[in-house]
Amino acid sequence: MPKQSTARRLFAYALVYKYRISGALLILCCAVGAELGGPFIIKTIIDKHLSAETGDLGPVLGLLALYLGLLLVASIGNFTQSYLLQSTALQIIKNMRMDLMRHIQRIPLRYFDNTPIGQIVSRIANDTEAVRDLFMSFMATFVVSFVQLIGIYTALFILDMRLALFCLLLPPLFALIMYVHLKYSKGYIAVMRARLSDMNAMINESIAVMPIIQAFRREKVTLDEFEVMNEERYVNQIKQFRVFSLSSRNIVGTVGSLVTALVIWYFGRASLEDAILFGVFYAFIDYLGRIFHPIIGIFDQLTNAQRAFVSAEKVFAILDMEGTEVVDADRVARPEGVVKFDNVTFAYKTGEPVLKGISFEARRGETIALVGHTGSGKSSIMNLLLGFYEPDQGVITIDGADISAFSKQALRKHMGIVLQDPYLFAGDIKFNVSLYNKDISIERVKKALQDVGAASFIEQLPGGYDEQVVERGSTLSSGQRQLISFARALAFDPSILILDEATASIDSETEGLIQEALRVVSKGRTTLVIAHRLSTIREADQILVLHRGEIVERGNHETLMALGGRYFKMYQLQKGAETPLSVKT
Known part of the structure; x- marks a missing residue:
């Protein structure tokens, strides 16, 4: 089966919530339509109902009420679509993160032998979070911008066809600028995400082996290694911002000012040759100014979109690995x-x-x-x-x-296993023995701890069997951690130990306790x-x-x-x- 593109796979996640997303985008289109109707209402007020020939303010007040109503509809629509899109985006990312976590349980152990833990953590935490921006921000911005441009150009053609045809040159120009922007910034973003992953891996490793680093006076070397990665990420981020600054608001604002000046010159010349309606002039300038807002919005979200696609590629690279199903x-x-x-x-x-x-x-x-x-x-x-x-x-x-x-x-x-380096989870002692297995009662936990000789020191702890254990059990001695690991294996009553x-x-004293316990528990297994x-x-x-x-x-x-x-x-x-x-x- 051919491998699907990143865009298709992201779309597949969104397809699960197609009705919610479609409803949000429909509401968004209605809100945009309500906003775009405002300039036409003001144009009508200017051209017909504020003329000197009529003193009847009734139609004017009616149009103003309609204008305020449209603003209210647009406001409610924007809030509703924003809530629907954001909640849906969060649900999509929750599903993606769970799929990734499930798949990690299926991946063969070889992958973890060759991959730093920090990189895996970065995939689950950071990269999935970056994908969220694609659904939450870029999708809404892109749809809004597309609908706005269609509505704006429709209004421009109604107001003045010749000038509207001239303004049709703007979208291809901005599309070319966006292409150049994407081409140069993608490489920078890829390096930034890679260095962030490497930094997470190094931070995780440094914290885990901090006693070794300090004991061998490797603090400066570790900092220097981290600084190299941090500096590389910083340099690429500056380059990416430079491309963004040159190709987004800067160039859009410059082109917008030039086009606005051209339109003013066009209407100024027309006013000398023939009388023009001031309302048409106002509406055209208003709609022309609105063209550049969706373009700037798309530019602003391009970085998020690129970051999301780079992150999604890394996430799907893990999901594409072969794994075995976790069965009951x-x-x-x-x-x-x-x-x-x-x-x-x-x-x-x-x-x-x-x-x-x-x-x-x-x-x-x-x-x-x-x-x-x-x-x-x-x-x-x-x-x-x-x-x-x-x-x-x-x-x-x-x-x-x-x-x-x-x-x-x-x-x-x-099967039960006890390793040389005993690992205890954050939680109380009885949890570390039973691991929340509903078949293992508290009495069975205490019996296992007693069999391995751990009950004596546990009962002397302030919390006893409810004593909280910090991550990796660093508050306990290595011998005490090992005894709890033995009790964990015995509590599950394996046939193969x-x-x-x-x-x-x-130590020798604890070893004697273990030896005595093993003589008892090894019988029958x-x-x-x-x-x-x-x-x-x-x-x-x-x-x-x-x-x-x-x-x-x-x-x-x-x-x-x-x-x-x-x-x-x-x-x-x-x-x-x-x-x-x-x-x-």
């Missing part, structure tokens, strides 16, 4: 939890495999530990099991069923553990030793220690003082 997994049956990798090969980049022919089986109630140096492929195995990536070769099964046949939600329904270096940031601290996996049923993407050793702790291979050396190195000097060499 509430009725997915709980699996036994038998996990099997059969000759699995995987690469993040083509030609650079990080896993090579991985095969193992984890049965229900077993604990499988993955160990190896950094980059050996431990986390990649977990990422494949969770469905974040797809294997290039081989099959991964749960209870004998290929996981590629499951939806991502069904696959992860009965994944611990990705979950004890790496925990499959547990896969990634560990650098080999002391935490001594009781694992099977230990897989990975090296450069391959399993080089497997067995329990005693078997591997007796083997005297890579695991034995890793364990001895971690033991430190117990390692003989001859082994270290």
Whole structure:
């Protein structure tokens, strides 16, 4: 299916509210018509009812009342259309932002690996907001201007055909100026939006790693990097404003003054040759002046329109990415939890495999530990099991069923995961455990926290289980955050529990609590553990030793220690003082 243009896709969003938009534009046309009728009424008053031959003011007062009525109708019409258009524009952008947020949930994890968070935030927040101006301001301005120009030229032809024909040269002239304006300013606006996105990404990153920046005294370097982007955006914005200033009000005002002077000269010469009606002269000058207002209005909105189209292209670029549908997994049956990798090969980049022919089986109630140096492929195995990536070769099964046949939600329904870097959401502690899952009661939350040994310190907090946690849980220690993450995984009662270096940031005392809790909660479920601290996996049923993407050793702790291979050396190195000097060499 061919890719639709940005304009067509924006129109598709507007088409949902076609009746509201059409009604607003119809009201707008009526308001414009009421405004355009004013000069004709004043012309009639001047030419017929203020002459010296009549002293009857009745018709004059009637026309004045009609004029005031038209002004009132125009005022009500302008308010109504403005409210309808603005509320509709806000609804359209709300829908677009929700579509974008839904689609982000479907996009594969690879996109987030390679895209700064700040850029994604900019797409959802800033770029959708820029598109709003297209529906809210430009649409109304363009329609008003178009209707006004038709009405004005109709009136000009009624008043004086020859001069009206001359004035027909103005629209093509202004269209040429607009074309030049759009051609030069589009590039500047694209750079401005790109730098704004880059600045948002850098701000997000800087705030997240502020302790590192300050600890390594990188404040000045960070400011210098930000200043380069800020300066580039500023320079392009100045250039865009320069183009706008030269091609909008400035040139329109100059052309308008010249044309007005020509019209005055034309009527002045006609008054010498023959008597002219003063009302016609007034009306023509009035309508001529009105020509330039819609032109200026269109110029003023061109920048917003360009910004909206540039932003819309970025938004639709994300919406065009392939993704998997988020489906309901509430009725997915709980699996036994038998996990099997059969000759699995995987690469993040083509030609650079990080896993090579991985095969193992984890049965229900077993604990499988993955160990190896950094980059050996431990986390990649977990990422494949969770469905974040797809294997290039081989099959991964749960209870004998290929996981590629499951939806991502069904696959992860009965999985629990605890990461090395525990993440807590803004909210209270009980929310961070239950994540608003209606099936997890407060009693279940407390039980999970108690099982992992977190209840003791939580009950000492001022708010207890209702204690508010700021973003990322920065008010709690890393060990406390990790315990809450363990409780979160346990509260969901998974059949497959994944611990990705979950004890790496925990002190020895807390580690003892975790070890005791794991002995209880691992019963009846499959547990896969990634560990650098080999002391935490001594009781694992099977230990897989990975090296450069391959399993080089497997067995329990005693078997591997007796083997005297890579695991034995890793364990001895971690033991430190117990390692003989001859082994270290």
